[in-house]
Amino acid sequence: MPRLLATQSHVVHGYVGNKAATFPLQCLGWDVDCCNSVQFSNHTGYGLDKVFGTITRETDLKELLSGLFDNFSQDYQALLSGYLPNKNSVRCMGTYYAKFKEANPEMIWLMDPVMGDEGQLYVSEDVIPEYRKLALSPKQLVDIITPNQFELEILYGGEIKTKEHLKKALKKLHQTIPVIIVTSCDCKMFDDKDFIYCVASMEGKTPIVYRVPFIDSYFTGVGDLFSALLLDRVYKILSNPTTTLKFEDQVNNVLNVIQKVLKITRSYASGKMKAKMGSALEMKEMELRLIESRDIYETINIHQTDYIYARL
Amino acid sequence: MPRLLATQSHVVHGYVGNKAATFPLQCLGWDVDCCNSVQFSNHTGYGLDKVFGTITRETDLKELLSGLFDNFSQDYQALLSGYLPNKNSVRCMGTYYAKFKEANPEMIWLMDPVMGDEGQLYVSEDVIPEYRKLALSPKQLVDIITPNQFELEILYGGEIKTKEHLKKALKKLHQTIPVIIVTSCDCKMFDDKDFIYCVASMEGKTPIVYRVPFIDSYFTGVGDLFSALLLDRVYKILSNPTTTLKFEDQVNNVLNVIQKVLKITRSYASGKMKAKMGSALEMKEMELRLIESRDIYETINIHQTDYIYARL
Numbered sequence: 215m216p217r218l219l220a221t222q223s224h225v226v227h228g229y230v231g232n233k234a235a236t237f238p239l240q241c242l243g244w245d246v247d248c249c250n251s252v253q254f255s256n257h258t259g260y261g262l263d264k265v266f267g268t269i270t271r272e273t274d275l276k277e278l279l280s281g282l283f284d285n286f287s288q289d290y291q292a293l294l295s296g297y298l299p300n301k302n303s304v305r306c307m308g309t310y311y312a313k314f315k316e317a318n319p320e321m322i323w324l325m326d327p328v329m330g331d332e333g334q335l336y337v338s339e340d341v342i343p344e345y346r347k348l349a350l351s352p353k354q355l356v357d358i359i360t361p362n363q364f365e366l367e368i369l370y371g372g373e374i375k376t377k378e379h380l381k382k383a384l385k386k387l388h389q390t391i392p393v394i395i396v397t398s399c400d401c402k403m404f405d406d407k408d409f410i411y412c413v414a415s416m417e418g419k420t421p422i423v424y425r426v427p428f429i430d431s432y433f434t435g436v437g438d439l440f441s442a443l444l445l446d447r448v449y450k451i452l453s454n455p456t457t458t459l460k461f462e463d464q465v466n467n468v469l470n471v472i473q474k475v476l477k478i479t480r481s482y483a484s485g486k487m488k489a490k491m492g493s494a495l496e497m498k499e500m501e502l503r504l505i506e507s508r509d510i511y512e513t514i515n516i517h518q519t520d521y522i523y524a525r526l
Numbered sequence: 527m528p529r530l531l532a533t534q535s536h537v538v539h540g541y542v543g544n545k546a547a548t549f550p551l552q553c554l555g556w557d558v559d560c561c562n563s564v565q566f567s568n569h570t571g572y573g574l575d576k577v578f579g580t581i582t583r584e585t586d587l588k589e590l591l592s593g594l595f596d597n598f599s600q601d602y603q604a605l606l607s608g609y610l611p612n613k614n615s616v617r618c619m620g621t622y623y624a625k626f627k628e629a630n631p632e633m634i635w636l637m638d639p640v641m642g643d644e645g646q647l648y649v650s651e652d653v654i655p656e657y658r659k660l661a662l663s664p665k666q667l668v669d670i671i672t673p674n675q676f677e678l679e680i681l682y683g684g685e686i687k688t689k690e691h692l693k694k695a696l697k698k699l700h701q702t703i704p705v706i707i708v709t710s711c712d713c714k715m716f717d718d719k720d721f722i723y724c725v726a727s728m729e730g731k732t733p734i735v736y737r738v739p740f741i742d743s744y745f746t747g748v749g750d751l752f753s754a755l756l757l758d759r760v761y762k763i764l765s766n767p768t769t770t771l772k773f774e775d776q777v778n779n780v781l782n783v784i785q786k787v788l789k790i791t792r793s794y795a796s797g798k799m800k801a802k803m804g805s806a807l808e809m810k811e812m813e814l815r816l817i818e819s820r821d822i823y824e825t826i827n828i829h830q831t832d833y834i835y836a837r838l
Binding site for chain 1: 527559568580
C-alpha cells in the first residue's frame with residue numbers, strides 16, 4: 215500500500231485540509247499520515263467568532279516533523295502540503311519535506327501553495343517568499359503544484375492576462391516543477407461565469423484546458439479534495455514508467471469526481487441554498503458530503519464526462 | 527448520516543486512538559468529528575525515545591470542546607471517548623460530554639475508561655476518581671463502557687476472582703451504565719492461554735461470554751478499533767426501538783471483524799513475527815492494517831464465526 219505524509223489543517227467538524235484529504239485517499243488504498251498544522255473546531259468560513267482551537271506551535275510542529283523524519287524517513291511514497299497558517303509553519307514544513315525528498319528522491323511531493331484567491335491574500339505577506347523558495351528551488355523539490363490563478367501569478371512573479379502570459383508562466387515554473395495544475399483560471403480569454411477553467415500542464419507537453427460547470431454555492435475544502443485526488447491519480451503515472459494511464463484522463467477523472475461530490479453535497483442541502491461566508495448554519499449545510507460520496511473516489515465507479523476544452 | 531464526536535489521541539503514523547476509530551466508522555457511514563487529545567508521531571510502544579509531539583494543553587482542549595458545544599450541541603448522535611493523557615483531560619472531556627448528553631439525552635456515549643491492563647496502571651493514579659465519577663454518576667451519563675478486567679475492577683472498587691464477583695460487579699455498574707463489555711477477562715474460571723474471554727452485558731439481561739482465539743503478537747489499537755465498531759453496532763440497537771438486531775449478535779460480529787483485521791495485519795508482517803514493546807521496527811510491522819481491511823467493516827461482508835461460549 216502506498217503511504218503519504220500530509221501536513222495541513224485539522225478541523226474537528228467538517229471537511230477541509232487534512233479532513234478533506236484523508237478519507238478519500240484512504241478509500242483509494244493510501245495510508246495517510248496526518249501532521250496537523252492547526253486544530254480548529256471548524257473552518258473559518260463559519261465566522262471568526264465561531265472558530266475555536268489552536269495553531270500547532272512552531273516548536274511543536276518542528277519536533278513532530280523532525281521526529282517523523284527520524285522514525286520514518288524511508289516510509290513515504292508521497293508528500294502532501296496544503297494550508298499552513300504562517301511563514302514559520304511553511305518554512306518548517308518545507309525544511310523537513312526537503313529532507314524527506316533528499317533521503318528518497320522517488321517520493322512525489324504535491325504542494326498546494328495556499329495564499330489567496332481572486333486578488334486577495336488570506337495569509338500574511340511574508341508567506342509568499344517561503345512558497346516561492348520551495349517552488350523555484352533549483353533542487354527541484356516539488357513535483358506537483360495546484361495553485362489557482364492568483365497563486366500562480368505570485369509564484370511566477372507577474373500578472374497573467376492572456377494565453378501567452380499563461381504559457382510563459384507555466385514554462386518558467388516547469389524549470390523546477392514537472393506538473394502544474396491551475397485549478398481556476400480567470401484570465402480574460404476564458405471568462406465565462408457559467409464555467410470554471412482549469413489548466414493542466416506536464417513538463418514538455420502541451421497544456422490542456424478543462425471547462426467544468428460552475429455550481430453556484432460556497433463550498434469549502436474543494437481545493438483540498440482536488441489536491442488529494444490529483445496526487446493519487448498523478449502518482450499512478452509518475453511511479454510507474456510503463457503505465458498506460460494518460461495524464462489528461464487522470465486530471466479529467468479528478469474533475470469528474472469533484473463534480474459528483476458537489477452534486478451529492480448539494481442534494482443534501484435543504485432548499486439548495488447558496489451558502490454565505492460567515493453564516494454558520496449555511497456553512498454547516500454546505501460541508502462536503504465526503505462520507506456519502508465514499509463509493510465514487512475510485513476511477514471505475516463513476517460515469518465520466520469529458521471536460522477537455524482546448525489545448526493551450 | 528449519523529455523526530459522532532470522538533475525543534482521544536491522534537498519531538501521525540499508525541493506528542491507535544482516533545486514527546484507529548475514524549476510518550472504520552467512516553466506512554460504515556459515520557461522520558467522525560475528531561477532537562485530538564494529543565498529537566504524537568506514533569504510539570508509545572515504539573519506545574519513549576521514539577515518540578515525538580505534544581499533549582493538547584488543558585486550556586486548548588477546553589476551548590475546543592467548549593466551542594464545539596457552542597456550535598454543534600445538537601449535531602451528534604454519539605460520543606466516543608478513549609485514551610486521555612491525564613486527570614485534567616479526562617475531567618475536561620467529562621464536563622463537556624455531560625453537557626452534550628444533557629442537551630440531547632438521545633446521544634449514545636461510549637466511554638473506554640483507559641487506565642491500565644493486567645494489574646498495571648498506565649495513567650497517573652489521579653485519573654481513577656475522574657473515571658469513577660463519570661461511570662458511577664447518578665445522572666447516568668455513560669451508555670456503554672469497554673473496560674478490560676483490570677479497569678472493571680477499578681470502576682467496581684474490588685477484585686474480581688470468580689464468576690460471582692463478576693456478576694456482582696456488572697450488577698453494580700448497571701445501576702448507572704446500560705451496556706458493559708469487558709474486553710478481556712482473566713478471572714481464573716476462564717483462564718486458558720489460547721483464548722481471550724470477553725463478557726458482554728446489557729442491563730436486565732443475562733451476560734454473555736465470548737471466547738476468541740488468542741493471536742500471539744503485540745498489536746496496538748485493537749481496543750480502540752473494538753470500541754469504535756461496538757459503538758456502531760450498539761447504536762443501531764439503542765437508536766431503533768423496533769430493530770430486530772440482537773445485542774449478542776452485534777457483539778459477536780464486532781469480534782469477527784477484529785479477528786479478521788488481526789489476521790490481515792499478520793498476513794502482511796514479514797516472518798509472522800511477534801512484535802516486542804520498544805522495538806520500533808517490529809511495532810511498525812504490527813500496525814493494524816486498517817486500510818487493507820476496508821471491505822470488512824460492514825457486517826454483511828464477512829463470514830461469521832460464532833464466538834458465544836456461555837451465559838454467565
